[in-house]
Amino acid sequence: MASYSTNEFKSGLKVMLDGDPAVIVDNEFVKPGKGQAFNRVRIRNLKTGRVIERTFKSGESMEAADVLDVEMQFLYNDGQFWHFMNPDSYEQLAADKNAVGDNAKWLKEQDVCIITLWNGVPLAVEPPNTVTLKIVETDPGVRGDTSGGGGKPATLETGAVVRVPLFVQNGEAIKVNTRTGEYVSRA
Amino acid sequence: MKAGITADWRPTTSLEVLKLRARLLERIRAFFAARGVLEVETPILSAATVTDPALSSLVSRYTGPVFPQGQTFYLHTSPESPMKRLLAAGSGPIYQISKVFRDGETGRLHNPEFTLLEWYRPGLDHHRLMDETGELVTLLLEPHYPLEPTERLSYREAFQHHVNLDPLTASINDFAAAAKAWQISRPEDQLAQNDLDTWRDLLWTHVIEPKLGQGRLTFIYDYPATQASLARIYPGDPPVAARFELYVNGIELANGFHELADPREQRARFVEQLRTRAASGLPVVTMDERLLAALEAGLPDCAGVALGFDRLVMLAQGARAIRDVIAFPFDRA
Numbered sequence: 001m002a003s004y005s006t007n008e009f010k011s012g013l014k015v016m017l018d019g020d021p022a023v024i025v026d027n028e029f030v031k032p033g034k035g036q037a038f039n040r041v042r043i044r045n046l047k048t049g050r051v052i053e054r055t056f057k058s059g060e061s062m063e064a065a066d067v068l069d070v071e072m073q074f075l076y077n078d079g080q081f082w083h084f085m086n087p088d089s090y091e092q093l094a095a096d097k098n099a100v101g102d103n104a105k106w107l108k109e110q111d112v113c114i115i116t117l118w119n120g121v122p123l124a125v126e127p128p129n130t131v132t133l134k135i136v137e138t139d140p141g142v143r144g145d146t147s148g149g150g151g152k153p154a155t156l157e158t159g160a161v162v163r164v165p166l167f168v169q170n171g172e173a174i175k176v177n178t179r180t181g182e183y184v185s186r187a
Numbered sequence: 188m189k190a191g192i193t194a195d196w197r198p199t200t201s202l203e204v205l206k207l208r209a210r211l212l213e214r215i216r217a218f219f220a221a222r223g224v225l226e227v228e229t230p231i232l233s234a235a236t237v238t239d240p241a242l243s244s245l246v247s248r249y250t251g252p253v254f255p256q257g258q259t260f261y262l263h264t265s266p267e268s269p270m271k272r273l274l275a276a277g278s279g280p281i282y283q284i285s286k287v288f289r290d291g292e293t294g295r296l297h298n299p300e301f302t303l304l305e306w307y308r309p310g311l312d313h314h315r316l317m318d319e320t321g322e323l324v325t326l327l328l329e330p331h332y333p334l335e336p337t338e339r340l341s342y343r344e345a346f347q348h349h350v351n352l353d354p355l356t357a358s359i360n361d362f363a364a365a366a367k368a369w370q371i372s373r374p375e376d377q378l379a380q381n382d383l384d385t386w387r388d389l390l391w392t393h394v395i396e397p398k399l400g401q402g403r404l405t406f407i408y409d410y411p412a413t414q415a416s417l418a419r420i421y422p423g424d425p426p427v428a429a430r431f432e433l434y435v436n437g438i439e440l441a442n443g444f445h446e447l448a449d450p451r452e453q454r455a456r457f458v459e460q461l462r463t464r465a466a467s468g469l470p471v472v473t474m475d476e477r478l479l480a481a482l483e484a485g486l487p488d489c490a491g492v493a494l495g496f497d498r499l500v501m502l503a504q505g506a507r508a509i510r511d512v513i514a515f516p517f518d519r520a
Contacts (some may be wrong), residue, residue, distance in 0.1 A: 035414065
C-alpha cells in the first residue's frame with residue numbers, strides 16, 4: 001500500500017484515517033530548537049465530514065487513500081440519487097445525499113463536476129467554480145436603481161438563493177461563484 | 188505571458204520590512220559596540236558538524252587544491268563551535284550575525300536558511316546572560332509595542348502551571364494521560380512512546396509554548412538534564428541543565444547555556460549522540476575534534492545565547508509567518 005511521510009503532507013492530500021478515506025486540511029510543522037519535530041495535522045474524514053486534529057512525529061507516515069478524482073457530467077436527480085456520466089466512456093454512476101451535500105443546489109444538468117471516488121463509490125461532488133443558472137423568482141427592481149445598494153434575494157432554477165443587484169430580473173440567467181455563493185455577473 | 192511562473196522572481200516582503208530588518212541589525216550592532224563586545228565572522232562551511240540528533244546538517248562538497256579528490260563540508264547549523272574556539276584562544280566577549288542552515292526545517296516559523304545572532308560572555312552564567320538578552324530584546328521590541336514586565340519560570344514551574352505535571356519526575360504513563368486529557372494524539376512508533384523527552388516535547392509544543400510570553404518576554408530556565416545540549420548540568424535532585432529559552436508571544440526566540448567547558452564530558456555527550464543517531468538511522472556525522480581540542484586548551488567560564496533574527500523581525504512587524512519577513516524564502520531561493 002502506498003503511503004505518505006510527514007515530509008509529503010500538504011493540504012488536499014488524500015489519506016486513510018482509522019480505516020476511512022480522509023483529506024488533509026492543514027499541516028503545521030512544529031519543532032523546538034533543541035528537540036523533536038512534529039507535524040500537527042487537521043484532517044477531514046470524507047465519509048463523516050468531521051475534522052479532527054492528529055499529531056505525527058516527523059518521519060512517520062500515513063497510508064494513502066485509494067481515491068480518484070474524475071470529471072463527470074451531471075445528468076439528473078431522481079429524488080434520491082444524483083446521476084452522473086463519464087462523457088468519454090458513457091459509464092454512469094449515482095451519488096447519494098452524503099456525497100453531494102450542500103452542493104446539490106449548484107448542480108445543473110450537463111454541467112461537468114469533479115467526483116471523488118473511493119473504491120468506485122462517490123465520496124464527494126464538486127460543482128464547477130462558476131455556474132450559470134436562471135432566476136425563477138425575484139422581486140421586480142425599483143426603477144432608476146443601478147448596481148449599487150444592497151441588492152435583493154433571487155431564487156434560482158436549482159433552488160439556490162443568492163443576492164443579486166436590483167437591476168437583474170426574473171427569467172434572466174446569471175453567473176454564480178459556487179465557492180462563495182455570490183453573484184458574479186449576468187450570463 | 189506565463190502567469191504564475193513570472194511572479195516567483197518577486198520578494199515576499201515589502202520594502203518597509205526590509206528597512207525594519209536593516210534598522211534592527213543596526214541597533215544590535217550599536218548595542219554590542221557600546222558594551223565592548225567584538226563582532227566576529229567564522230566559517231559557514233565546516234569539516235565537522237553537530238552530533239545532536241535533533242539537528243540535520245546540509246552537506247556540500249569542495250573539490251580543488253588541498254582536496255583534489257573532493258571533501259565533504261557541512262553548512263553550519265550555528266557558529267557555536269568556532270566561536271568557542273575563539274573564546275578559548277582569548278577573544279573575550281564576542282558576537283556574530285550569520286546565516287545558518289538546517290535540513291528538513293520548513294514551516295510557518297522555519298526556513299531552512301535563517302539569520303542567527305549568537306553571542307558569548309566570559310564570566311557570566313546563564314542567569315546573568317538572561318538579564319542581557321532581556322535588555323537587548325526589550326530595546327528592540329519596545330518601539331513596536333508595549334511589553335508587560337519580563338517573567339522568569341523554571342521549565343518545571345511552566346510545566347506544572349500549564350499541564351499540572353512535574354516534568355522531571357513524571358512517568359511515561361503520566362505523560363500519556365496528560366496528552367490524552369489535552370486531546371493530543373500519541374506518537375505511533377514504539378521508540379517515541381518510550382522516550383520521556385518526546386513526551387515532554389509533545390506537551391511543550393502543543394500546550395505550553397503557545398501560552399508563553401503573551402505580550403511580554405518569558406524566560407524558561409533549568410531544563411531536564413537529558414535536554415542539556417551543550418549546557419552544563421547542575422548537580423541536584425534531580426539534576427538540571429543550565430540552559431534557558433526566551434519566548435515572546437508563543438514564539439521560541441532564543442536559546443542560551445552556561446556553557447559546558449569540560450572536554451571529557453563533552454566528548455561523552457558527542458559519543459552518546461552519535462550512538463543515538465546510528466540507532467535512529469540518522470546520518471552519522473564527523474565529531475568536532477577541533478572543538479574538543481579547544482576545550483582541552485581551556486574554555487573560559489562563559490554563557491552563550493543564540494537568537495533567531497528573522498523571528499525577532501516577525502515579532503517587531505507582527506508578521507504571522509517567517510516567509511513574510513525574508514526577502515526570498517526557501518521556495519523562491
